[in-house]
Amino acid sequence: MTKSAATRFSRASRLCASLALCGCSADVQNTDGQQNASLARPARLGFEPVADAMQLHCGTLDCHGQIGRNMRLYGLYGLRQSKKDDPLNQPTSPAEYDADYLSIVGLEPEAMSKVVQHKAAPETLSMIRKPLGIESHKGGQLMVQGDSLDRCMVGWLVGAMDAQSCNKVVQTPRPRLDGGP
DSSP: OOHHHHHHHHHHHHHHHHHHHHTOOSSEEOTTSOEESOOOOOOSTTOHHHHHHHHHHHOSTTTTTSTTOSSOOOSTTSOOSSTTOOTTTSOOOHHHHHHHHHHHHTTSHHHHHHHHTTSSOGGGSHHHHHHHTSSOOTTOOOOOTTSHHHHHHHHHHTTOOOHHHHHHHHHSOOOOTTSOO
8 A cells, every 4th residue: 555545544544433433422312312311220239139030031041041132131040151151050140240231221221211210111111011921022921910020020120129029030940841840
């Protein structure tokens, strides 16, 4: 490459980088085109029981414990972040809980913000509609309105964390599909 071509390439690269940076903004636009300084999210502190309950029902390797899912769950019951960790052998790591939290709150951020602010019903979120069977879900209906999993997830969303319900979900054995004990 000649010196003048290299100079033009360098200038073009800097221009592209500058334009890309100018396109960034600290504000987030919602689907209505309005600017939001930030979107409300459920608390990260104390999220672990919610993640454990969701991992057990939703995070298996045949569901949201797959790398290709838009809502991906890592942890004890399925997909692991570290190749050193095997499902069912090591507890869910702090990094996996962080990844689960970010995956969930990033799924429908504007709708979740409205739910967290009590401006919309929890059923507006696909993470509630699908397991309730309101919307088609490959995994089928996984919860009934008012059951432990529903109270766990909805309580966390609306700021009324119900860790006891979350723990009950994790401690209740899942029925075997083959009819065995």
